[in-house]
Amino acid sequence: MSIFLLVHGAWHSGHCWQRVVPLLRSAGHQVLAPSLTGYGDKAHLLGPDVGLDTHVADVIELIKDKDLTNVVLVGHSYAGLVISSAANEIPERIARLVYLDAMVPEDGETAVDIQPVSQRLIDLATQSGSGWRIPPMLEQPAPFGLFGVTDPADIAWLRTMLSDQPVRCLQQPVRLDNPALNAIPRTHIHCVGATPAGITRRAVPAIQPNGSAAQVWELPTGHDCMITMPAELSALLLKLGR
Numbered sequence: 001m002s003i004f005l006l007v008h009g010a011w012h013s014g015h016c017w018q019r020v021v022p023l024l025r026s027a028g029h030q031v032l033a034p035s036l037t038g039y040g041d042k043a044h045l046l047g048p049d050v051g052l053d054t055h056v057a058d059v060i061e062l063i064k065d066k067d068l069t070n071v072v073l074v075g076h077s078y079a080g081l082v083i084s085s086a087a088n089e090i091p092e093r094i095a096r097l098v099y100l101d102a103m104v105p106e107d108g109e110t111a112v113d114i115q116p117v118s119q120r121l122i123d124l125a126t127q128s129g130s131g132w133r134i135p136p137m138l139e140q141p142a143p144f145g146l147f148g149v150t151d152p153a154d155i156a157w158l159r160t161m162l163s164d165q166p167v168r169c170l171q172q173p174v175r176l177d178n179p180a181l182n183a184i185p186r187t188h189i190h191c192v193g194a195t196p197a198g199i200t201r202r203a204v205p206a207i208q209p210n211g212s213a214a215q216v217w218e219l220p221t222g223h224d225c226m227i228t229m230p231a232e233l234s235a236l237l238l239k240l241g242r
Helices: 021-026 040-044 052-065 080-090 118-126 152-159 181-184 230-240
Strands: 003-007 030-033 071-076 094-100 186-191 218-221
Touching: 003 052, 003 080, 021 030, 030 118, 040 152, 040 181, 052 080, 071 080, 071 230, 094 230, 152 218, 218 230
Parallel strands: 003 030, 003 071, 071 094, 094 186, 186 218
Antiparallel strands: none
């Protein structure tokens, strides 16, 4: 049995994994899909002081409170920053990092360093009335949709779980200074459907930090693959739990 900890990306909540969780559990694995501070059941905690460090602490606290080890830590999108920093603090508890169409940072980088288009969102937020709220991305015509979701019913469901993102999440740098972090194997899953203008993906180095060959899988769908291709995503994750 593996322990999968699924970490949602910006604007989303843990509810976005609803179609994936039962598929992993039915295969005998333990699965956790929490909402980070400011989202889902923690939406009331959203505020200007919530940042990347807050979300890293969320993940670390959950792992320690439940005394989890050998965790397969899956981070979607922005959560690539979250899982990287969390693993830096507790590498002995992490069995694998899975970057699901995610930002893959270097030490000291912010979301803006990885996705420069993020600065535009920060600028708009700081010029707005709140000064810190970044609303969810707008729906675009097909094939882009809302975070890659194009089915009208799925879009309506997705909207129910979206919240604003604080600017600090995109401004705070990751800390990846623990040599033990490099020993953790990594898997990269890329969503290779239509990609909106301005969104870029870094090439995955052929050799990973632990010296192994890169493991890169692709799903022919939009960004929110846990909604659009939950069975296919679960099948890939289950390969890691064997």
